[in-house]
Amino acid sequence: MSANQKRVQQLGATKVAVTSLQPLGCLPRTTVDSSFQRCNTTQNQAVAYHNLLLQQTVAKLNNDSQTSTFFIIDLYTSFTTVLNQNPDYQGKLRFESPLKPCCIGMNGYFCGGVDQKGVKMFTVCSDLKSAFFLGFVTSN
Known part of the structure; x- marks a missing residue:
């Protein structure tokens, strides 16, 4: 550096x-x-x-x-x-939970991802202002 x-x-x-x-x-x-x-x-x-x-x-x-x-x-x-x-x-x-992201992708999908059938593979919190971190991907 x-x-x-x-x-x-x-x-x-x-x-x-x-x-x-x-x-x-x-x-x-x-x-x-x-x-x-x-x-x-x-x-x-x-x-x-x-x-x-x-x-x-x-x-x-x-x-x-x-x-x-x-x-x-x-x-x-x-x-x-x-x-x-x-x-x-x-x-x-x-x-409420400062470490929890607002959007959590499921089964390796990114936040906003959909599977081949168009099914949403993520969950989103009800209020974006309630989360410090925006998105996260889970592996399972």
């Missing part, structure tokens, strides 16, 4: 944004194993370590740089802030 950022800098970029990883252990492909009830802490610990190394690399790049400034867009904190159920301005929880 550091080498690529240096290349971008050599091309003349003066401001460079780099995204951290979101909590991968909270994505539907992982939380499906707990019926969308729990994040995988092992995966999130690995992501936290990655993001720590990213912060250290960006700090070193900024320290070594005379012309460029590198910024981190913190997706991890953005995701966890939403997933931790902070109430909206009316005190209502934003999502």
Whole structure:
């Protein structure tokens, strides 16, 4: 990553944004194993370590740089802030089940998929605003 950022800098970029990883252990492909009830802490610990190394690399790049400034867009904190159920301005929880996607494909079909007979192979929640994650594919 550091080498690529240096290349971008050599091309003349003066401001460079780099995204951290979101909590991968909270994505539907992982939380499906707990019926969308729990994040995988092992995966999130690995992501936290990655993001720590990213912060250290960006700090070193900024320290070594005379012309460029590198910024981190913190997706991890953005995701966890939403997933931790902070109430909206009316005190209502934003999502009933924050880890559960609105649309779930069945038997390997994507959300919106139909079989050869045109039968819908997915389910959709009743209110799109009730879900943080939009779609997911199940394997069974």
